[in-house]
Amino acid sequence: MSVKIDAFNTSRVCVGKWMRPLVQQTPTRCFALEAGRPLYSQTRAARVAPFAIRTLITDSRKQPTETEQFSAIVVGAGASGIAVTGSLLDTLGHGSRIAWVDPDFKGGRINACYREVPSNTIAQTFLDYGKGFESFRRAAQAVSEPNGLTKLAALEPKSTCSLHHAGDMLQTLSDGLLRDNQVSGLRGAVVKASRGKSPSEWVMTIQGKEAQRLVAPLVVYCTGSHPATVKLPTPSDKTPRTLGLDDVLKPSILRNTLPKDRPVCVGVIGASHSAILVLRNLLDLSRDSHPQLRVRWFTRHKELKYAKYMDGWILYDNTGLKGLAAEFGRQYLEGDQLAKSGAGEIITRVDCSGGAEQEKDAFLRELPQCDHIVQAVGFSKNELPEMETEVEFDNITGGFVDRATGQPVPGLFGAGIAFPERVTDKAGNVEYAVGFFKFMKFLKRVVPSWVGVDQKPAN
Numbered sequence: 349m350s351v352k353i354d355a356f357n358t359s360r361v362c363v364g365k366w367m368r369p370l371v372q373q374t375p376t377r378c379f380a381l382e383a384g385r386p387l388y389s390q391t392r393a394a395r396v397a398p399f400a401i402r403t404l405i406t407d408s409r410k411q412p413t414e415t416e417q418f419s420a421i422v423v424g425a426g427a428s429g430i431a432v433t434g435s436l437l438d439t440l441g442h443g444s445r446i447a448w449v450d451p452d453f454k455g456g457r458i459n460a461c462y463r464e465v466p467s468n469t470i471a472q473t474f475l476d477y478g479k480g481f482e483s484f485r486r487a488a489q490a491v492s493e494p495n496g497l498t499k500l501a502a503l504e505p506k507s508t509c510s511l512h513h514a515g516d517m518l519q520t521l522s523d524g525l526l527r528d529n530q531v532s533g534l535r536g537a538v539v540k541a542s543r544g545k546s547p548s549e550w551v552m553t554i555q556g557k558e559a560q561r562l563v564a565p566l567v568v569y570c571t572g573s574h575p576a577t578v579k580l581p582t583p584s585d586k587t588p589r590t591l592g593l594d595d596v597l598k599p600s601i602l603r604n605t606l607p608k609d610r611p612v613c614v615g616v617i618g619a620s621h622s623a624i625l626v627l628r629n630l631l632d633l634s635r636d637s638h639p640q641l642r643v644r645w646f647t648r649h650k651e652l653k654y655a656k657y658m659d660g661w662i663l664y665d666n667t668g669l670k671g672l673a674a675e676f677g678r679q680y681l682e683g684d685q686l687a688k689s690g691a692g693e694i695i696t697r698v699d700c701s702g703g704a705e706q707e708k709d710a711f712l713r714e715l716p717q718c719d720h721i722v723q724a725v726g727f728s729k730n731e732l733p734e735m736e737t738e739v740e741f742d743n744i745t746g747g748f749v750d751r752a753t754g755q756p757v758p759g760l761f762g763a764g765i766a767f768p769e770r771v772t773d774k775a776g777n778v779e780y781a782v783g784f785f786k787f788m789k790f791l792k793r794v795v796p797s798w799v800g801v802d803q804k805p806a807n
């Protein structure tokens with residue numbers, strides 16, 4: 349038997365237009381705290397509070413068409429959803445209630461796909477993220493030690509690390525935030541977002557739980573992205589089989605996917621961070637256990653692009669190679685290093701520069717030499733919940749506009765890899781800011797305006 353109990357504070361805090369006492373539709377299932385004292389008996393509060401979060405996730409006995417009112421709904425629990433939840437807790441303060449929806453609350457793609465990938469940011473940057481909100485510091489305290497944050501803190505701060513460390517930190521923060529009694533975690537996928545009775549109300553529907561509706565004036569999509577693919581020219585004689593980028597970024601899977609005892613050729617398309625990490629994995633594999641493995645590297649670029657550390661800022665901070673990918677590029681791929689380093693015995697560079705026709709010719713000529721092909725050509729947004737209006741993201745405000753009218757869509761926002769901030773560096777380059785700490789920096793700038801506060805309310 350599970351019963352959902354939510355604690356909320358009836359005292360007003362300075363949270364602008366979004367502040368209103370959130371009275372539950374089913375008052376017998378809630379209690380309120382006033383100046384830290386429950387309206388119901390202390391004993392009852394103490395007894396029920398620890399169950400406040402998990403119960404909503406598992407409660408299958410809900411009445412038909414149950415509607416629950418929240419201050420905000422966060423969709424997605426990867427690095428950005430965790431940061432948005434933390435940011436809203438800090439900004440809205442006591443009395444707010446946040447519904448947080450994700451299929452599994454396991455830290456998003458970093459844990460699902462990239463635990464074996466080397467980071468492009470140093471351990472200190474992950475720590476700065478992990479301690480960047482007051483609510484994060486509370487969340488970490490709610491999780492017993494050693495945990496993802498304490499383990500991260502033990503690493504060499506100036507070095508990059510395996511992303512499993514970052515993933516463990518996300519899991520710690522996610523677990524801790526789910527224990528915050530202002531947060532209701534709901535396992536599932538939001539499939540529909542519609543406007544409520546008033547224009548300032550969003551109603552979200554979760555797959556398989558259509559009878560249960562979440563209502564809030566503010567919704568934040570942190571729904572992430574997945575590897576993009578492009579349609580390749582089809583050679584008449586042989587079409588290579590596709591390998592998923594996520595699998596090739598995991599050496600433990602890659603090792604068992606490719607044959608060891610016969611010649612095999614893998615084509616790799618792209619020259620970004622992921623493409624270089626794929627080349628690195630394949631070269632390592634050819635040296636460790638797959639001596640007959642060969643690689644054809646399809647690239648439009650004569651030179652690789654590296655992040656450059658300037659005086660207090662980073663040139664190509666979001667688009668240049670960093671960390672081990674940059675080291676690998678310089679050591680094995682750049683210019684005549686491919687031949688000099690010996691990597692050229694395994695990797696053959698296929699020049700796709702010169703425009704669409706030349707690229708097509710290169711693919712038609714070389715694809716039949718490949719048994720497999722991996723596309724590392726960028727990331728596409730995951731599908732959003734069904735909505736009545738077509739929306740377009742504003743990368744400066746974090747809001748959305750109605751594509752038909754160009755008008756801002758009230759109460760709808762986005763963050764993370766799918767909805768990053770657009771930044772212009774000191775050299776005038778325009779990039780999209782993707783990375784844990786960058787999500788956080790963006791949120792610190794925009795969330796106060798999303799919720800209508802000029803500054804953080806006193807807690």
Ligand SMILES: Cc1cc2nc3c(=O)[nH]c(=O)nc-3n(C[C@H](O)[C@H](O)[C@H](O)COP(=O)(O)OP(=O)(O)OC[C@H]3O[C@@H](n4cnc5c(N)ncnc54)[C@H](O)[C@@H]3O)c2cc1C
Binds near residue numbers: 573
């Ligand atoms: C190979 C690679 C390496 C990277 N390395 C670094 C690095 O070293 N340092 C760094 O700072 N950044 C790095 N990044 C960038 C970025 O920080 C990560 O991509 C990060 O995982 C993005 O987090 P996110 O929350 O935006 O998306 P995700 O991690 O994809 O999370 C999205 C979540 O939303 C959920 N979701 C989607 N749709 C719905 C729905 N309708 N309802 C409910 N839930 C939904 C998903 O299930 C998922 O849990 C890297 C990225 C890649 C691709």
